[in-house]
Amino acid sequence: xxxxxxxxxxxxxxxxxxxxxxxxxxxxxxxxxxxxxxxxxxxxxxxxxxxxxxxxxxxxxxxxxxxxxxxxxxxxxxxxxxxxxxxxxxxxxxxxxxxxxxxxxxxxxxxxxxxxxxxxxxxxxxxxxxxxxxxxxxxxxxxxxxxxxxxxxxxxxxxxxxxxxxxxxxxxxxxxxxxxxxxxxxxxxxxxxxxxxxxxxxxxxxxxxxxxxxxxxxxxxxxxxxxxxxxxxxxxxxxxxxxxxxxxxxxxxxxxxxx
Numbered sequence: 680x681x682x683x684x685x686x687x688x689x690x691x692x693x694x695x696x697x698x699x700x701x702x703x704x705x706x707x708x709x710x711x712x713x714x715x716x717x718x719x720x721x722x723x724x725x726x727x728x729x730x731x732x733x734x735x736x737x738x739x740x741x742x743x744x745x746x747x748x749x750x751x752x753x754x755x756x757x758x759x760x761x762x763x764x765x766x767x768x769x770x771x772x773x774x775x776x777x778x779x780x781x782x783x784x785x786x787x788x789x790x791x792x793x794x795x796x797x798x799x800x801x802x803x804x805x806x807x808x809x810x811x812x813x814x815x816x817x818x819x820x821x822x823x824x825x826x827x828x829x830x831x832x833x834x835x836x837x838x839x840x841x842x843x844x845x846x847x848x849x850x851x852x853x854x855x856x857x858x859x860x861x862x863x864x865x866x867x868x869x870x871x872x873x874x875x876x877x878x879x880x881x882x883x884x885x886x887x888x889x890x891x892x893x894x895x896x897x898x899x900x901x902x903x904x905x906x907x908x909x910x911x912x913x914x915x916x917x918x919x920x921x922x923x924x925x926x927x928x929x930x931x932x933x934x935x936x937x938x
Contacts, residue, residue, distance in 0.1 A: 724749040724756075725861035728868055737858035744829050745862065751823035752865050756872045759790065759812040785875030791883035795890065802891035806899060809887070813880055813902040816873070817909050824913040827866050831915060834859045866916045873910050877903070 722741055725748075729736045741749070794805055837855055841847065880903060888896050 725865050728864040729861045735857040737854045739854045747826045748830050752869045754819050755869045787878040787882045790879035791886045806895040810899050820909045
């Protein structure tokens, strides 16, 4: 019994030390420092997007840009109020390998509730936090958009190549089209997440103006306008309700040429 208690205590202390170490490893914008990131930590993002949409999951390996797409997409899907929590670094490292259920359907009041309930000595801190979260999303879009465009371009070429490659099996065709579908679903999810974030930020600003009015609200309004402009410039796929895999075509049957 004593040995079991000691073992439990050691495991608990080790886990606490690990969390403290991880919590100190976040870099700018709440991201894990690049030196600590390993390839493929968010490779599961596309897989889960497809599964929850009822779409097929590709067995093909991910390209470098597809891996980057999933890394940058995760940062725009994770709610900003979760990013500073003790467990956020575990998700950022890909250790949890899952999305929380509430991430799929945004509650526009959730961000404001956390912002208003946080202990601060001045209302300026709340306005500053809101403005920082908005500006960080603008930076994240700058990272995400070029990669997403490259993935769309290569997927277009991949789809066209299916008609010209002479020997392809049905599994190869199905996996290629499933990967195209995964990529589109990830991008559609990011677009919907950004719309939800904008609504959350707007709701929070309105609550602040009513509760603790400040001249700083004008600056946040400018940041919201700028974020909206970057969102409008980077609508890359047809908006669709998340969970509808409209972009995933049913693999066409074609003969397999055997040697």
